[in-house]
Amino acid sequence: MNQGFDVLQLVQDVDWVVGSFVADTSGELLVYLMPPEFGEEALRRTASRLASIVRSAELCGVEVDQCDLSLSRYQLVMNRNATGMVCAVVEAPVSRRALSMALRIALAELPRLIANLEPEVPGARDPALPLGIDVPRLALPAERFGPVASVTPPESASLARSNVSR
């Protein structure tokens, strides 16, 4: 396993799977393996909206671990656990049993995948991954809330203040 990224390739190997992506429980897009016509921004919005849908269902008393959306030609299938959620975009003739098993395996590998994502520099490419189009891509941090304010540690702040006074 290449840091858990190949679980998406495993999902992709199921017939009639168009693509897949992974998000954390809050709906933050982490990694995706999708055709180029599905932009990263659209996937980011979709992951966030899926998390909202899950939260609203949980308010109705449903302990959601699976979500299916029928979008005319495509279907979006999401499996989730306490670590995050794995989503697959499929077309109707897909074998639901094969897809379900592939998503279970992906969910089981999800903690390792997320653990490998954390120390990485955003946007860095794993040299072990082969070159090509259909390679799982890391999602950049969310920019929908604008730039994050810089935070200065207290020690550095006091040091800077003393430098200024001199």
Added chain:
Amino acid sequence: MTKSALGDAALVNRQTPDGRAVLRREVADLVRHCSGSEARQGFRVSAHGVSGHIFFDRGRVIHAEFGEDCGLRAVVEMLRAGPVQLERASTWPSQPSLHLGPELLLSMTARDASRVVRKVDLPVEPPPLPEPEAPELIAPSHAEAARVAGKRAISGVMPRWVGPGGEAPVEVPWAPAPALEARQEADASARTEAPAPSGTSAIASRCSAAVAVSRLAASVAVSERAKAVGRRAPTASIDPPAAALAQRPPSELPITRAQKARSRSITIARASRPIVPIATALEVPVPESQQGSAKPPAPPRPMAVAPRTAAQPTTMVRIAARGDLLAARGKNSERLAEAAAFIHGLANLIAADFGRQGRANVHLSGGGTSLLVARSEVNDIAAALGATERLTSLLAKVGLK
């Protein structure tokens, strides 16, 4: 309810806080009145904690919903509900889901009509035959025999008998010649009296003529044969062409009823299947923290979900595209309606992001419970919350199973 709606303002029982009149009557009375009206009228129907709507346009029911039922089932359930509360509906369906004409509607409002709706009756044995010494007691118009034949015909068990010219033949092979002649004469007179009938009225006229003739012919034949042969004579219920033809209903009803019976049997079959826990089925290894515990894992229990299913009645709501609550059943329906509107909006946005405008159905499941949000056939939003097993047929209907 206004005076123009039912023509009897004296029957108005009370008024809602916003001034709308509420009437308590049977839906059958409403149907009888509105089937003769050319106006477009919609009513909200409430009874026994279940509510719904029924809409008329030029005497036809174009849409109905009642609790979790929609379409013809909803009409039947309304007719069964007895006295209901009626008030003028403030909405109108965006597109019709039914085309029930006045003839069919009025036949459904008959007091006996709802009896044959629920199930498909199997053929039953005919009543005991009387002795040949009393031929007048074995007339084919025996009440019990006619009832059984009618139920068979409506349920679809009896085959259709169609003649070479597209009309119903009445073959009584064992009938003597005088009876056949009488039948042919009456048949010809029936054709000359009604030269070009069409639709349901044509079938009804042919049926009534054929019934009269076949009964006459069969009674003569049976009595004569009983006298001549001296054995037990058959009754009219054994004569398949006459019985099926006599009670053949319009072609809309059997199809709908068969579908309902099929969907119910599927639900029952799935519910009775033993449910094995997922961990057992997939042979998931037990974590080390749990391996040391003295308590062994519980064996798979069949019907493990059944008590939960029984304890959780399905909540169903139907809301308009703008969020108005059209129908609701079950507890926490308000919260479900809010969630359904929210989920439906988000699902449409996801569909738009994927380049797919149109219907977006959503199914969320977990712990044996499901929440389904789907676009109904009249572009309303329908949502159901309950045990997954109970929603199987709905999920299959919207293509999510």
